[in-house]
Amino acid sequence: MDTRLKMPDKANIQGLILRGYTHPYSCHLLFSFPESNADEISSFFKDLYPWVQSAVDWGRKKPQSMLNIGLTFNGITKLSKEILLPTDLGNFPLAFQNGPWSKSSQQSLQDTADPKSMPSQWWNKKGCKVNEELHCIVHTYALTESAMDSIVDLVTASATTNGLTEIIPLALTTGNGRLYQTMVDRNSAKIHFGYTDGLSEPDLKNTGSSSPFSTPADNSNFLIGYYNGSTSYPGPFDGTKAGSFAKDGCYNAFRVIYQDVACFNKLLKDLASKHGQDLAFLKLNALELEEWFAAKLCGRWRNGSPLILSPDKPDENEDTAATGEDFGYAVLNTLPGQPTGSVATDNQLSSYSCPFSAHTRVANPRNQNLVNAEGATGPPRIVRRGMPYGASLTSGNEDDGVDRGLIGMFLCGDFSTQFEKLYGWMNCNNFSDKQIFSIKHPPQDALLGNRALLKNNPIFPGVVTSFIIPVGDPNLKEKKQIVIPELPQFLTTRGTAYCLLPSLASLAKIAGMKAA
Amino acid sequence: MASPLTFYVQIHQDQTSQDTARKMVANFATMVKELLDKTEIVHYASLALIPNPATSPGGTASGAMGLLLLTNFDLAMIPYLKVFYDDPGINKFLNDVALIAYNPVPALNTLSAFQKFIVGQNLTPTPPSSDFSSQFYQAYPDTVNQIKNA
Numbered sequence: 001m002d003t004r005l006k007m008p009d010k011a012n013i014q015g016l017i018l019r020g021y022t023h024p025y026s027c028h029l030l031f032s033f034p035e036s037n038a039d040e041i042s043s044f045f046k047d048l049y050p051w052v053q054s055a056v057d058w059g060r061k062k063p064q065s066m067l068n069i070g071l072t073f074n075g076i077t078k079l080s081k082e083i084l085l086p087t088d089l090g091n092f093p094l095a096f097q098n099g100p101w102s103k104s105s106q107q108s109l110q111d112t113a114d115p116k117s118m119p120s121q122w123w124n125k126k127g128c129k130v131n132e133e134l135h136c137i138v139h140t141y142a143l144t145e146s147a148m149d150s151i152v153d154l155v156t157a158s159a160t161t162n163g164l165t166e167i168i169p170l171a172l173t174t175g176n177g178r179l180y181q182t183m184v185d186r187n188s189a190k191i192h193f194g195y196t197d198g199l200s201e202p203d204l205k206n207t208g209s210s211s212p213f214s215t216p217a218d219n220s221n222f223l224i225g226y227y228n229g230s231t232s233y234p235g236p237f238d239g240t241k242a243g244s245f246a247k248d249g250c251y252n253a254f255r256v257i258y259q260d261v262a263c264f265n266k267l268l269k270d271l272a273s274k275h276g277q278d279l280a281f282l283k284l285n286a287l288e289l290e291e292w293f294a295a296k297l298c299g300r301w302r303n304g305s306p307l308i309l310s311p312d313k314p315d316e317n318e319d320t321a322a323t324g325e326d327f328g329y330a331v332l333n334t335l336p337g338q339p340t341g342s343v344a345t346d347n348q349l350s351s352y353s354c355p356f357s358a359h360t361r362v363a364n365p366r367n368q369n370l371v372n373a374e375g376a377t378g379p380p381r382i383v384r385r386g387m388p389y390g391a392s393l394t395s396g397n398e399d400d401g402v403d404r405g406l407i408g409m410f411l412c413g414d415f416s417t418q419f420e421k422l423y424g425w426m427n428c429n430n431f432s433d434k435q436i437f438s439i440k441h442p443p444q445d446a447l448l449g450n451r452a453l454l455k456n457n458p459i460f461p462g463v464v465t466s467f468i469i470p471v472g473d474p475n476l477k478e479k480k481q482i483v484i485p486e487l488p489q490f491l492t493t494r495g496t497a498y499c500l501l502p503s504l505a506s507l508a509k510i511a512g513m514k515a516a
Numbered sequence: 517m518a519s520p521l522t523f524y525v526q527i528h529q530d531q532t533s534q535d536t537a538r539k540m541v542a543n544f545a546t547m548v549k550e551l552l553d554k555t556e557i558v559h560y561a562s563l564a565l566i567p568n569p570a571t572s573p574g575g576t577a578s579g580a581m582g583l584l585l586l587t588n589f590d591l592a593m594i595p596y597l598k599v600f601y602d603d604p605g606i607n608k609f610l611n612d613v614a615l616i617a618y619n620p621v622p623a624l625n626t627l628s629a630f631q632k633f634i635v636g637q638n639l640t641p642t643p644p645s646s647d648f649s650s651q652f653y654q655a656y657p658d659t660v661n662q663i664k665n666a
Binding site: 103 | 518519554555556557590591592593594595596598599602625626627628631632635641642643644645657658659661662665666
């Protein structure tokens with residue numbers, strides 16, 4: 001039997017899945033389908049289909065404007081019965097069917113722990129009704145503002161004609177309530193906290209693996225329909241009508257997150273001021289010390305260079321700063337005086353460069369030891385295709401009341417074993433053993449942890465919001481550390497939707513067309 | 517304890533199914549011990565036969581009406597059902613339960629089907645919820661690891 005991973009057809013895969021776009025303009029439009037009218041839905045998709053960007057390389061001619069489309073489970077239930085029967089729908093994964101507001105998904109996401117992030121408050125406080133009625137998200141991209149306006153007009157005009165209702169996800173004071181991309185410092189890769197984002201992504205473009213074995217970063221764990229060696233089992237599976245519909249698709253956890261930039265900036269300033277003397281040996285001025293704390297919270301300097309490779313200062317070489325990715329957190333040492341080949345894994349040493357609960361170390365702990373309950377396949381991976389929304393903060397650490405944050409697009413093959421599992425890790429660092437995290441009082445991801453979790457939280461008992469930064473020379477007997485006793489809440493969830501990014505063949509089918 | 521599971525499955529009354537169920541109960545602890553010891557997230561697990569009801573007060577009845585698995589494990593339920601799906605012994609056990617189930621169970625050949633079967637047969641509401649709070653008591657919220665390392 002040929003056990004090689006089969007080669008997907010890029011022409012059948014939505015481009016967003018296999019590549020991150022760098023178009024400077026983007027808008028994400030949310031729609032509710034008309035009640036019981038599959039013809040109107042079909043007509044809407046027919047209007048949009050010519051603009052859908054596939055994963056085929058566009059060469060030197062970057063499209064002026066283009067779009068990709070995601071469908072929620074509730075959206076799929078509204079499609080023509082000729083596409084999927086009600087009996088087919090049960091083959092979709094449970095987390096996708098139930099939605100991110102469900103009790104089971106909230107065990108990991110924990111939005112329910114924070115009154116401001118609760119699903120009832122999502123989508124500009126319209127909450128529960130919109131969660132159920134959100135059927136489709138159209139992700140539009142353009143090279144110029146006028147091209148952006150044109151494609152948004154095209155999509156919204158077709159929606160109006162075909163009886164779709166646009167859902168306005170933000171307050172009207174922010175971009176007319178729509179989710180428009182913002183450029184931070186004229187850099188499409190930067191987010192509001194000032195970090196370069198989107199680094200170290202699983203390389204899904206590598207679609208021709210001849211290995212029968214899969215790693216969590218392989219496309220078999222993201223694309224539906226390529227199961228050999230997959231560790232996350234993207235479904236539904238071949239042999240069902242739902243499996244055929246979903247094949248060459250990928251799931252997208254679309255999550256809009258407000259970022260309290262003033263609070264973040266204030267924390268950095270306060271930390272630099274409070275710990276200036278403790279850290280005098282670093283010989284950094286106040287601003288450099290703020291950058292040092294920003295790096296320790298994230299695991300990377302703001303230009304993207306990882307602390308493990310550049311522990312003392314950011315790598316200023318643009319060619320290597322954000323691309324040096326060949327590193328791990330565990331170091332294998334041969335034990336002195338022991339037989340040849342005996343090794344001990346040292347996870348501690350690396351914490352002097354990158355703290356255990358730094359965001360990038362939690363989201364991808366690489367070769368760090370994991371507890372047995374996490375299985376033997378290594379940490380799950382997700383693909384990030386997000387971007388900032390809302391105007392940049394210009395007033396330092398004073399809040400200006402502007403809504404700003406991240407339009408998060410977290411791609412995965414299975415919501416529960418990839419996206420939700422990682423979110424659980426971020427809310428409670430319990431995935432490695434007691435040499436790394438306190439078992440009695442596990443910490444949280446320094447940036448993304450939900451601080452509203454109570455110590456008696458039934459899912460993550462004992463969790464604390466403190467953050468420890470080991471400092472100094474790890475070879476000295478006397479270990480030093482900076483302890484931040486209580487990290488503040490930086491984030492508020494504005495909304496979350498679980499979408500399928502279907503293949504072009506399935507989009508064509510919805511449109512009543514034959515795929516190109 | 518994050519994920520209580522009260523997993524009830526009605527089973528067929530034929531002799532083969534009844535014998536299979538009895539053997540499952542007799543071998544249960546041995547079958548699960550290695551994985552549960554290794555993963556350290558399961559507080560306890562108990563498999564029992566639910567006797568057939570008597571047809572008249574004080575009357576006797578033979579055989580089992582169903583299988584009841586009572587367990588409680590740490591961490592969110594659906595993401596961590598993969599731990600059990602990936603274990604050949606427990607995967608086969610659940611497939612064998614499906615084979616003797618009175619109500620037809622779709623083939624458990626995918627993680628998704630496995631999750632749906634378990635969650636669908638769970639009689640305890642998912643926490644956190646008011647249903648869960650009103651129906652479930654626990655003396656402590658600690659995880660297995662927290663207790664063992666106390």
